[in-house]
């Protein structure tokens with residue numbers, strides 16, 4: 001049995017989403033032209049997970065909801081400033097900066113996957129958009145490809161900041177946030 005001072009924060013869906021997303025994103029990032037169909041399937045998985053997570057953000061358990069982790073820009077700024085001075089308040093759910101990062105990651109992943117599906121249709125005449133995009137001109141081909149590449153790399157950049165944030169907050173609050181994302185539990189008392 002779990003000690004009483006631990007509280008369940010992340011439900012199984014959030015945890016499965018997270019680690020599934022990590023796996024699918026890594027596979028999509030490292031496979032490119034050589035393993036195009038694996039790349040495409042990993043991309044579909046990312047998009048499916050993201051759509052599901054957005055729905056879960058409205059109907060899911062309390063800490064999974066957007067309403068619990070979307071904060072105003074001044075609140076995010078205040079939290080970042082406090083973090084800089086190592087006196088940021090501890091949150092049981094996502095903190096304001098973490099919440100903002102989640103939104104950025106979801107948006108960047110949506111742009112990356114949608115442009116990926118578009119370029120798959122334009123260049124390979126494959127995927128769900130192929131019937132509409134197979135005859136798109138060179139301009140659209142180039143623009144879509146550049147956007148896809150830019151946002152794939154931008155997502156990776158965000159992931160590094162995300163991991164840095166997880167490490168910093170774990171140190172400030174003397175807790176293991178990665179373990180919490182695995183078993184779902186966090187220390188109840190601050």
Ligand code: HEM
Nearest residue numbers: 014018021022025093094095098102105159166177178181
């Ligand atoms: C090994 C690398 C990673 C580690 C250790 C890690 C760790 C974590 C942790 C500990 C949290 C919870 C933060 C909190 O307590 O507020 C979290 C949340 C999150 N991470 Fe990661 N992460 C990793 C990679 C990624 C990647 C590659 C992505 C996206 C491409 C990602 C996207 C997210 C998202 C969207 C959430 C919010 C989860 C939710 O509420 O559904 N993470 N991550």
